[in-house]
Amino acid sequence: MNKICTAAEAVADIRTGQAIGSVGVIGWLTPDALLQELARRFRETAAPRDLTFFFPVSVGDAMGIRGMDHVAIEGLMKRVVSGNFINTIDPATGKRPEMMRLIRENKIEAYCWPIGATMHWLREVARRSPGYLTRIGIGSYIDPRQQGGKYTLRAEKDLVRLMEIDGEEHLFYPSWPLDVGFLRATSADEYGNLSFEDEPITSSALAMALAVKASGGTVIAQVRKIVPRQARLVHSVRLPGELVDRIVVEPTPMMTTDVRYDDAYLGGQIFPGHGADRLPPGADKIIARRTAREIRPGVPTIFGFGASSNVPAVMMEDGAFDGKGLLDYRFTTEHGPFGGIVMSGWQFSANKYPEALIDGPAQFDFINGGNCKTAALAFAQLDAAGNVNVSRFGAANPGPGGFIDIAYNAETLLFTGTFTTGGLEVNVEDGQLAIVREGEVRKFVGQVQEITYPVGANVAKRRQNARVITERAVFDIEPEGLVLTEIAPGIDLQTQVLALMDYPPIRIAAPLPLMDATLFRP
Structure with a gap:
C-alpha cells in the first residue's frame, strides 16, 4: 500500500461524529496543512460535522500558523478538549482567535485539562485502560466540585470524576477512543517510519499514534520530505511505520512562529x-x-x-x-x-x-x-x-x-x-x-x-x-x-x-x- 497522498486524500474519509487528535505546541510541530485541509473540506461540502477535537497542547498560534483555529468552525467542531488555548490578539486583524469566540459565545462544548493529564491520558487510551488516575488537580478548577474543566455551558458531560482510594482523593479521566490522529515529523520513508531531525520537540507524537491505533483509528503524518527506506540511523527514527497510515508532504512549513528554520x-x-x-x-x-x-x-x-x-x-x-x-x-x-x-x-x-x-x-x-x-x-x-x-x-x-x-x-x-x-x-x-x-x-x-x-x-x-x-x-x-x-x-x-x-x-x-x-x- 502506498501511504503517500495529498492532504485532501488524507482527510477524505473522516466521518461525522468522529474524534480527531492532533499534536502541536503553539507554532512548534503543528500539522497545519492537515487541519487547513479538513476545514476546507467542511466549507466546501458541509461535511464531516460534529467532530470532537483533542489537542494535548494548544495547536498553532492563530495567526500565520493557524492550527486549531482552522477547525474552530460551528458545525465542524462539536466538542474540544485541550490542554490550553491561544488567546492573543492578531496584530494584523485586531481580532482574538476564532476558538476563543466559540468558547465565549458558548457555540461548542469546550473542556480544558491540565497538559499533564492530556499527555498521560493518551497513554491510558493507548494501553486500553479504563482511564487516567491522578492526585494532581484536587481543589483546582479541574476538580468536579469546582468546574471539572468545563469552559462553556454546553459542556454538560462530566469528563473528569472524583474518586477516593484508601481514603485519599483522586481525579479520574475516563478513556474514550480517538478515530484519527494528525502528526507532524520531518522525514518519512514510503513505509511511514518517522524521524524528527528538524523538530526541536516531539511532544505527544508517539503517544498520540499509539492511542489512535489502539482505538482502531487512522494516523496521518505531515512531513517535510520523503527519504529512502533504511536510509536513516535507527536512533533517529522515533515512530515506526506500523503506527502510520497516511503521509502528506508539505515541504516548507515554518519551524515555529516567526522562525523559518534555526538549527x-x-x-x-x-x-x-x-x-x-x-x-x-x-x-x-x-x-x-x-x-x-x-x-x-x-x-x-x-x-x-x-x-x-x-x-x-x-x-x-x-x-x-x-x-x-x-x-x-x-x-x-x-x-x-x-x-x-x-x-x-x-x-x-x-x-x-x-x-x-x-x-x-x-x-x-x-x-x-x-x-x-x-x-x-x-x-x-x-x-x-x-x-x-x-x-x-x-x-x-x-x-x-x-x-x-x-x-x-x-x-x-x-x-x-x-x-x-x-x-x-x-x-x-x-x-x-x-x-x-x-x-x-x-x-x-x-x-x-x-x-x-x-x-x-x-x-x-x-x-x-x-x-x-x-x-x-x-x-x-x-x-x-x-x-x-x-x-x-x-x-x-x-x-x-x-x-x-x-x-x-x-x-x-x-x-x-x-x-x-x-x-x-x-
Whole structure:
C-alpha cells in the first residue's frame, strides 16, 4: 500500500461524529496543512460535522500558523478538549482567535485539562485502560466540585470524576477512543517510519499514534520530505511505520512562529556565551532580574509560559552564562528540552542550545516525580486564600497548560508578573521606580475567577516554599496569607501597594527592605 497522498486524500474519509487528535505546541510541530485541509473540506461540502477535537497542547498560534483555529468552525467542531488555548490578539486583524469566540459565545462544548493529564491520558487510551488516575488537580478548577474543566455551558458531560482510594482523593479521566490522529515529523520513508531531525520537540507524537491505533483509528503524518527506506540511523527514527497510515508532504512549513528554520534549537552546538535577544527596559525586565536572584546553578529549574520565561534571557544579558556558565544551569520547560536557553514569547517550549530531549508524556513523568525542584511561573490573579489563577480571567480563557503539574510537584515556587495589568507603564530614573500609568486591573483580588492552583493550602499541607515577585514588591506566601518582604525604591507603600490590593498582607517586614537598586539600573 502506498501511504503517500495529498492532504485532501488524507482527510477524505473522516466521518461525522468522529474524534480527531492532533499534536502541536503553539507554532512548534503543528500539522497545519492537515487541519487547513479538513476545514476546507467542511466549507466546501458541509461535511464531516460534529467532530470532537483533542489537542494535548494548544495547536498553532492563530495567526500565520493557524492550527486549531482552522477547525474552530460551528458545525465542524462539536466538542474540544485541550490542554490550553491561544488567546492573543492578531496584530494584523485586531481580532482574538476564532476558538476563543466559540468558547465565549458558548457555540461548542469546550473542556480544558491540565497538559499533564492530556499527555498521560493518551497513554491510558493507548494501553486500553479504563482511564487516567491522578492526585494532581484536587481543589483546582479541574476538580468536579469546582468546574471539572468545563469552559462553556454546553459542556454538560462530566469528563473528569472524583474518586477516593484508601481514603485519599483522586481525579479520574475516563478513556474514550480517538478515530484519527494528525502528526507532524520531518522525514518519512514510503513505509511511514518517522524521524524528527528538524523538530526541536516531539511532544505527544508517539503517544498520540499509539492511542489512535489502539482505538482502531487512522494516523496521518505531515512531513517535510520523503527519504529512502533504511536510509536513516535507527536512533533517529522515533515512530515506526506500523503506527502510520497516511503521509502528506508539505515541504516548507515554518519551524515555529516567526522562525523559518534555526538549527540552534536542535542541539549539537556550543553556546557562544551571549545572544542578541535583549528584553527592553520596563517592568518585565525588573521582574526577570529579581527572579534571577532565586535561580541556583545545578538545581533543575522549570520555566512556564509568560513573564517567568524572560528570566534566562536576562541572566544571559547580565553575564550569568559568560564563558561556560550556561553549563552550570539545568533549565527545562514542560515540553521536554533540557539545558540551553529557555525562550520566551512565541518561541517558548523549545530551548536554544539544548543538550537532551524527551517527549511530552515522559517530561510529565519527570515533573510529577518531583525532579524540577524550582519552578518559575507567571500569575494573573492571587487571592486572600492563597489561590493563584492563570487559566481564566476577564475575557481570556487560555487554560492552565502545564502549570498545575509543575506547581504541585516543585519544592520552590516563584510566581512572577506585574503588580497590576491593563495599561501599566513604568519608568526607572536614578535607580528609582516610577509608575507612569497604573494598570487598570488588579491582580491581588479577594477571590480569583478560577482556581488554577491552591498555593496557600499546599504551602501548609505539603510544605512548599512560594514567593511572588512583581516590579514593585516581593511577597512570601505563608499558610495564613501574604507577607510583604521587599518594596521597590521610589514606591509608596500605602498608595502604590496596599491601596491596590483587595486584601492586606498578614504581615509586613519591619523594617521593610528595599529591592536591590541594581535591579533598576540599565
